[in-house]
Amino acid sequence: MADKYEVRRRNPNPNSVALLVIDKQNYFTSIAKPIIPPLNASIDLCRSRGIPIFFTRHRHLSQEDHAMLGEWWSGDLILEGTHGAELLPSLHRRDADPVVEKTTYSAFKGTNLEEVLKEKGVEEVIVTGVMTNLCCETTAREAFIRGFRVFFSTDATATANDELQAASLMNMAYGFAYLISVERLQAALV
Incomplete structure (x- = not known):
């Protein structure tokens, strides 16, 4: 269905791109489980090319630390210290991979992600993870607005x-973004 709108194609530049793995946490296990193979393949591919990888983790310190999310989701929040807040153990994450802690849909709001990316010379991001229409899409839109080329x-x-x-x-x-599958990513980074 997106083919109709995919009128622009481009490959990521392995010298200026970073992989963002959004909120692959136990809370989202049922949604996240089917995409673990292509996600881990993307992580492995990027790691083999020396591409920086950043994981995000959505969590709240208390039921009151929620802004609009608590109202919108009727208090169904991912609380720090719970099983749901932890990253999925099946991810190909290494201890040295940075984890960006966030409390809203965007991986940029209230974090130092933009500064860290710019310090590393990153001009492009590949967005992966969950949930596509919430945290992934919001992060991609913000990246675009902040001047990053976005691959989704x-x-x-x-x-x-x-x-x-x-x-x-x-x-x-x-x-907002160039669409990319793990197959296209692999072909682009050969």
Whole structure:
């Protein structure tokens, strides 16, 4: 469905790109499980090319630390110190990989992600993870607005259902990001 809007194609530059792995946490296990193989393949591929990899972790320190999310999700928050807040153990994450702690949909708001990316000479980001239409899409939009070239994974992102996934991919292709699968990523980074 996103093919209709994917009128721009480009490959990431391995010398200026970073991989963002958004919120692959126990809280999202049922959504995240089907995309673990393409996500781990993306992580391994980027790691083999020396591409920086950043993981994000969404969590709240208390039920009151929520801004609008607590209202929107009726208090169903991911609390620090709970099993749901931990990153999935099946991820190909290494201890040295940075983890960006966040409390809202964006990996940029209230974090130092932008500064760290710029310090590393990163000009492009590949967005992977969950949930496609919330944290992944918000992070991709903010990256675009902040001047980063954005690549958005079609097979290493997931959300609650196919309809929301398709809508996000169409939005990304139409106005914010180059779509990329793990297969296309592999071909681009050969």
